């Protein structure tokens with residue numbers, strides 16, 4: 250199975266990476282797709298040029314993907330200014346086709362960042378279109394609509410998960426891998442209202458969801474309620 254994280258930014262995979270590790274352990278292939286270039290990610294450092302910021306974040310995401318033997322596709326849209334447009338849709342369709350996606354993780358439809366919610370809307374539409382020959386790209390259409398699960402947003406307002414994956418055995422490895430995003434670790438710790446790195450942010454959320462599901466650490470998901478994205482069989486590990 251091809252398992253694909255389609256997110257706005259490099260590091261947004263933080264709330265599905267443990268599940269992706271479980272997928273990898275069962276023999277799945279992993280892919281990471283980001284829709285923006287991450288060039289505004291150094292939120293406290295306007296002295297770092299957008300070009301330099303994008304370069305650093307591409308390297309960090311590439312390093313994480315390489316550790317997992319995963320492929321990384323960076324669509325390099327404008328960070329913080331991602332809009333749904335015909336060109337962006339065709340790029341997302343082509344990226345989803347290239348991955349041969351069976352299972353997609355993406356953002357929840359309500360989140361604090363407009364790039365996140367735009368990405369969720371694009372995935373809803375483009376995952377469906379990825380299997381339609383009427384929209385040709387350089388890769389042939391997918392044979393099937395992929396399953397789609399939405400991750401916990403930052404500040405889970407309105408997020409009522411129905412699917413939980415026990416990540417207790419790989420939680421430490423997940424946190425270690427997220428350390429690849431070194432620049433964002435520093436940026437988050439310096440941001441008012443966040444003040445926590447990946448370890449603290451992910452561990453306390455995973456422990457909370459784990460308490461609901463009866464395990465030490467869990468990741469929580471909402472299936473995308475769209476025809477084709479819902480499957481009549483088990484997809485998550």
Ligand SMILES: [Zn+2]
Pocket residue numbers: 257258261362365
């Ligand atoms: Zn983000």
